[in-house]
Amino acid sequence: MAQIDLKSIIQNMTLEEKVAQLMQLSGNFYYGLAGEITGPFEEMGISEFVVKNSGSVLGVSGADTVRKIQAEHLKTNRHGIPLLFMADIVHGFKTIFPIPLAVGCSWDMELAEKSAEVAASEAAVAGVHVTFAPMVDLVRDPRWGRVLETTGEDSYLNSAFAKAFVRGFQGKDLAVDQMRVAACVKHFAAYGAPEGGRDYNTVNMSERQLRESYLSAYKAALDEGCEMVMTSFNTVDGIPATGNKWLMRDLLRKEWGFDGVLISDWGAVKELIPHGVAGNEAEAARKAILAGVDIEMMTPCYIRSLKNLIESGKVTETLLDEAVLRILKLKEKLGLFENPYRAADAVKEKEVILSESNREVACELAEKSCVLLKNDNVLPLDKQQNIALIGPFAQSSDILGAWSWQGEVDNTANLHEALQALTTNVTVAQGSHVETITDEQVTEAIEAAKAADVIVLAVGEYASMSGEACSRADITLPEAQLHLIKQMKTINKPIAVILFNGRPLDLHGVLDEADAVLEAWYPGTEGASAIANILFGKVNPSGKLTMSFPHTAGQIPVYYNAYNTGRPYDGVSRDHYLSKYLDIPNKPLLPFGFGLSYTNYIYENLRLSSDTMTADEQIQVSVTITNTGNYTGEEIVQLYIRDMTGDVVRPVKELKDFQKVSLNPKETKEIQFQLTEAQLRYYHQDMSFTSDEGLFEIYVGGSSEDVLTGGFTLKKMYTNLND
Structure with missing residues (x-):
């Protein structure tokens, strides 16, 4: 690949041209081609000069469309600088995979990576260069959409x-592998902790909590080579992230050494004004560029103000040049100077997109993402049974979830179609809409249920009820569907509920009424087929929850790795003056790591190779697991620790490792983990990242609650007399 002298290009650019490189516009600015609008939009007063010299385009795809825009752009850009095409390819392009929360429940890194690789290949042939993914925000509040x-x-x-997602999106070399796309980790930082679970709301936490719980996933993505970072909408220590110099320059760039492109989220630069830290667009632009934001998405603060800020000496041109250089370096890494059309190919687009092999990956991941929450000997179903399929999702293809903007319901089978492909003994009735119900619907459902051996209820949230700006204070199923479930209960037939939703729900009225509950989430293009395979036992469910399900919204946030208080409640004590609720348990309804199977597993013989660990030695943790049932199954064996006496308060449990193991009926296997001193480290009072001498507990089991317990002592072979 020929070396491009990027610095010479920058030296020959005018100030206006350099500022324009920092502008990202949506596709409707380019020759009347419409892109997806995902945030507030207003008349921006963008000139033709800016459009012709802007650096990147948002939300445009399709090989012919991208090639046309790029070709027209290169005719007028006097430096021959190609456009970057970026889009939200979050959990699939045309082949839609389960939502990321569902993918998390698979605990399957290989499949997660493969899903990103498939999404990248489809996006790349359609002309996309950068995906705004992975989104790695840690979450503890299911009210947040x-x-x-x-x-x-x-x-x-x-x-x-x-x-895993970064590996899948980017591969090993973006210039060589043009069927991959650059990844952009988001939202930096701590976007997933808004007060009240309300989107865009204030985030307020200590630096220790930020570093220990929230920053590690962003850092992991960058360590894997992620090319871009997106700022978050929220505040960090009282300062909006997009104008937060400590977060972006001191931490991200200096401490972590990130030299890639930093992009604002949609409109986030101008939002410094309503946040109350900038009085006008010029002040917002100054704070964002000083913080290190390279690309402003869909607001004109840089375009309108940076030139004047530089000419007046309020911003150095060096900062602008650094931002432009980072943008041009990414274009060079993607090979755009040599081939500005990259992988965009209308013929190959038809071959790659929604191919049979892509659909197979989507189906397998959906199968592994479903979580069996309850099963009182109802599942799997027998194909000879008469099945009444009832509910608003019985014949709905609205199962793709948010950020599936290229997904097509016409290419998505519904649950009725998927069941019919495996059995002819299915009667269908709508039962209710998502939020409304009629007497006629109930009557039809009752007739279908009475004639059946088993009732399958397909219920959940509209896809539009989860996602950006979709916070919900009440996270129960809509009342219409709870009424439907009660009506079906009166028929005295076994009931299996299939849940289609984008968040952990308050499952009262569902879990207690149904005989079986399968959490399917929004399972994607092949989700209905995956669910049918599970319902009939072709696939044994193996998913485990990666987010706790609360008893009620009033218990939120509730999560497995919480801190103890000075007055901890053990769930049984009669002492009044303990940290507890009077009306519900402290623990979640369904804990982190929970998930059932069509078989049963017994954990036995937890053993540690030593009861003492030193700084340069590791402990081997062993456990035997037996499949006592009649189905081959895949179990996710989880290893947790607890530091019993820390420099600061430590969580009651912390996940440190896991393994997926396949077991035939009656088979026993020994599972081994290697635990090192490095896994025991955390941020201390002085923000040093180290471990403590003393006692540690070990927990191994099939969930964060169902575990065997052991322990060891860490000895570092020295004593600090000043402690």
């Missing part, structure tokens, strides 16, 4: 998925 975009509440697991 965007929990569906993350892989859950655990920093260790989120970090592993962050790396």
Whole structure:
């Protein structure tokens, strides 16, 4: 690949041309081609000069469209600088995979990586260069609609998925492998912790909590080579992230050494004004560029103000040049100077997109993402049974979830179609809409249920009820569907509920009424087929929750790795003056790591190779697991620790490792983990990242609650007399 003298290009650019490189516009600015609008839009007063010299385009895809825009752009750009085409390819392009929260429940890094690779290949042939993914925000509040975009509440697991997604999107060399796209990790930082679960709301936490729980997944993505970072909408220590110099320059760039492109989220630069830290667009532009934001997405603060700020000496031109250089370096890494059309190919687009092999990956990942929450000997179904399929999702293809903007319901089978492909003994009735119900619907459902051997209820949320700006204070199923479930209960037939949703729900009225409950999330293009395979036992469910399900919204946030208080409640004590609720348990309804199977597993013989660990030695943790049932199954064996006496308060449990193991009926296997001193480290009072001498507990089991317990002592072979 020929070397491009990027600095010479920058030296020959005018100030206006350099500022324009920092502008990202949506596709409707280019020759009347419409892109997806995902945020507030207003008349921006963008000139033709800016459009012709801007650096990147948002939300445009399709090989012919991209090639046309790029060709027209290069005719008028006097430096021959190609456009970057960016889009939200979050969980698939045309082949839609399960939402990321569902992918998290697979605990399967290989499949997660493969899903990103498939998404990248489809996006690349359609002309996309950069995806705004992975979204790795740690989440603890299911009221927040965007929990569906993350892989859950655990920093260790989120970090592993962050790396897998980056590997899948980017491959090893973006210039060589043009069927990959550059990844952009988001939202930096701590976007997943808004007060009240309300989108865009204030985030307020200590630096220690930020570093320990929230920053690690972003860092993992960058360690894997992620090319871009997106700022978050929220505040960090009282300062909006997009104008937060400590977060972006001191931490991200200096401490972590990130030299890639930093892009604002949609409109986030101008939002410094309503946040109250900038009085006008010029002040917002100054704070964002000083913080290190390279690309401003869809607001004109840089365009309108940076030139004057530089000419007046309020911003140095060096900062502008650095930003432009980072943008041009990314274009060079993608090979755009040599081939500005990259992989965009209308013929290949038809071959790659929604190919049979891509659909197979989507189906397998959907199968592994479903979580069996309850099963009182109802599932799997027998194909000879008469099945009444009832509910608003019985014949709905609205199962793709948010950020599936290129997904097509016409290419998505519904559950009725998928069941019919496996059995003829299915009667269908709508039963209710998502939020409304009629007497006629109930009557039809009752007739279908009475004639059946088993009732399958397909219920959940509209896709539009989860996602950006979709916070919900009440996270129960809509009342219409709860009424439908009660009516079906009166028929005295076994009931299996299939849930289609984008967040953990308050499942009262569902879990207690149904005989079986399968959490399917929004499972994507092949989701209905995956669910049918599980219902009939072709696939044994193996998913485990990566986000706790609360008893009620009033219990939120509730998560497995919480701190003890000075007055901890053990769930049974009669002492009044303990940290507890009077009306519900402290623990979640369904804990992190929970998930059932069509078989049963027994954990026995937890053993540690030593009861003492030193700084340069590791402990081997062993456990035997037996499949006592009649189905081959895949179990996710989880290893947790607890530091019993820390420099600061430590979580009651922390996930440190896991393994997926396949077991035939009656088979026993020994599972081994290697635990090192490095896995025991955390941020201390002085922000040093180290471990403590003393006692540690070990927990191994099939969930964060169902575990065997052991322990060891860490000895570092020295004593600090000043402690």
